[in-house]
Amino acid sequence: MKEKMMKSASVFSKAIIQPVLFMAVTGIVLSICAILKLDFMPDFTKNIGNFVFNILSGGMIGQLSVIFCVGIATALAKPKYKTDAAILGIITFLVFLYANNSWLTLTNGLAEAGEFGLYGTGQGMVFGMQVVDMGVFLGIMLGCLVGVMVNKFGEIKLHKYLSPYEGTKSVYIILIFLTILLAIVTTYIWPVVNSIVEAVVATTTTSGSLGFFFYGFLNRMLLPLGLHHFLWMPLFYTPLGGTAEIAGQMQNGAFNIWLAELGNASSITSMHPSIGYLSNFGSISLPIGIAFALWKTARPENRKKVASILIPTVVTAFMAGVTEPLEFLFLFLSPVLWFAHAIVYGLSLLITNLIGISIQFDTGINMIINSFAFPTSLGKQYWIPVVFVITALMEYFVFRYLIIKLNIPTLGREDIAEEHLDLPIPSTEATTPSSVDSQVETIVAGLGGKDNIANIINCYTRLRVDIKDESKVDMGILKNQVKSSGIVDKGKHIQIIIGLGVEKVREQIEEYLNS
Incomplete structure (x- = not known):
């Protein structure tokens, strides 16, 4: 049972990350557009920034649910079913919308729009249809449904006269009725689920800066299992990460709130607290502290070769936000170091939140770009160099003390033997x-x-x-x-x-x- 659950978690973790990778690209483009839209920019650049920003915010950010649905369905499906899974993903999504809207209409369940539209009614507009507002949860649920059904029943065989309807075509027939049933059931169940989500959000938001510490700590502790996506993804893209009304539109999730604030930078008077989840020094300053501690505690005769291994890992973290090449140098070698690293990681988020840094960054590139998106009175960017140094030094002294005190055989500290240092050097380039x-x-x-x-x-x-x-x-x-x-x-x-x-x-x- 445990093995089956671990396998399912691993597969889902991979599936959920695929759509999110495109979100990272979208975020960088939108950040640049937000800078082009600033008040002091000429009208020409403002028009370009507005044009591209509105396209991406509506076409990508506004349609996350269907993107998750198709992306997850395709990622979960076996290779031979991937094309059919993508088609069934979009069909299932549309069938759900029409069925949900039709049932609400039939049962007189459609909510009346108020002063703020449908906000607060538990319903929203998706593809021009008023439905139960499930956000990205709808896409995740339907994507999983399609992926599982295609894999389970994709080999269905029928009589030769019915052969055109076998395989994934039979799956489609099953999905039609399952989706309609699901669309009806959710009109009764989702309001209860939504109230539970709101209660969880209320509890999280009242925990203050400690909530950010535990988020950072758990983020690293789950990394060895590859399950950290389950932690940050809901915070980034669902109401678990916060809810805010910006320019008359409700935004759910820390990353969506940040992008909405970017698009309305001239009218924002305060940054939403959820941005604290996105202000992350974990791939910027912490790798520098770790790498310097590993280099410093290595034997003098080994330091040159140790540096040749560590420098690419730091560059990879800073440029791409990928910290695993560095972290896996000590993760399995010393659980004590990993636990200490998780604590420092959490403390870095706590410090960032306490002093109010409120711009999104998880790589050096978007830290530099996003620093220009808002005035320092809102984003507190002037604290970034200070926290950068503090967190790097924290990581350095913690690692150096533990390595020496516990005599941990980290890179370059073992009895000198050339083969001990013949480790692969992680590269910032894609493997050729x-x-x-x-x-x-x-x-x-x-x-x-x-x-x-x-x-x-x-x-x-x-x-x-x-x-x-x-x-x-x-x-x-x-x-x-x-x-x-x-x-x-x-x-x-x-x-x-x-x-x-x-x-x-x-x-x-x-x-x-x-x-």
């Missing part, structure tokens, strides 16, 4: 085909061969592999011969930390398995 080709057979061999691999997917930085027989896995090969930043062994579920080129690695392994 030539470097992947030399690894493919080694990875497959370490996993027990082609026939031992049941399923392979990837998230932002990891290969996630389900295997049939864990006794056939050769950890010696995976740990010593595969160029990675770490291996997570969960029995029949293996994670290989590759980095930014992981998707290309996964594609080439799939080609090799199918050859």
Whole structure:
């Protein structure tokens, strides 16, 4: 049971991250547009900024639910069903909307718009239809439904005269009735669920800065399991991360609130507290403190080689927000260091919230861009250099003290042997085909061969592999011969930390398995 739950969590974690990756790109573009729209900019740039901002905020941010639905359905579906899953995703979403609206109309359940529109009624407008307002939860629910149904019933066979309707076409027939039933049931159930969500939000918001500490602490503690997406995704995109009315529109989730504030920067008089979830030094200053502590505690004769390993990991974190290449250098080596890192991570968010830094950043690039989006009286950007130094020093002194006090054999501290430092150097560049080709057979061999691999997917930085027989896995090969930043062994579920080129690695392994 536990194994099945871990597998399901791993698959869902990968599925949910795919739409979010495009949100990161959208956020950067919208940040640039917000700067172009500032009052002191010439009319020409303001018009360009407004034009692009309105397109993306309406076409991407305003349609997150359907994007999550199609993205999750496609990601969950087996490779041979992905195209059909995408089609069924959008069809199911539309069927739900029409069914939900029709039932509300039939039962006289349509809410009357008030002074603030449908706000506070529990209903909203989606694709021009008034329906129960479920936000991105609707897309997540329907995406999971489609993905599971396609995988479970995609092989349905019918009589030869009915063969045009077998397989995913039969799934479509089943989905029609399931979706209609679900659309009806949610008109009665969702108001109860929504009240529970509001209660959770109220509890979270009253916990003050401590809430931000626990968010940061749990974020890092869940990383080794690959389940940290379950924590931050709801805070970023659902009412669990806050609710705000901006320019007459209700926004749910910290990231959506931030983007709405960007689009109305000239009229914003105070920043929403939820922005504290987005002001994150975890990939900016903390990696510098960690790396310097690892370098400083290494043997003098090893420091040059240690630096050649650490510098790319810090650059990767600062430029792309990917911290795993650095963190996996000590994660499995010392749980004490990881626990301390999680505490410092949480403290950095607590400090940021206490002094009121209120701009979004999780990489050095968007920190620089977003610093110009709002006046310092609102965003408190002048505190960024101070907190940058404080958090880097906190991480450095904590790591240096624990490494020396507990004599932890971190990078470069072991009895000198060249092979101990022959570690792969994480790169800021995507892995090239030539470097992947030399690894493919080694990875497959370490996993027990082609026939031992049941399923392979990837998230932002990891290969996630389900295997049939864990006794056939050769950890010696995976740990010593595969160029990675770490291996997570969960029995029949293996994670290989590759980095930014992981998707290309996964594609080439799939080609090799199918050859």
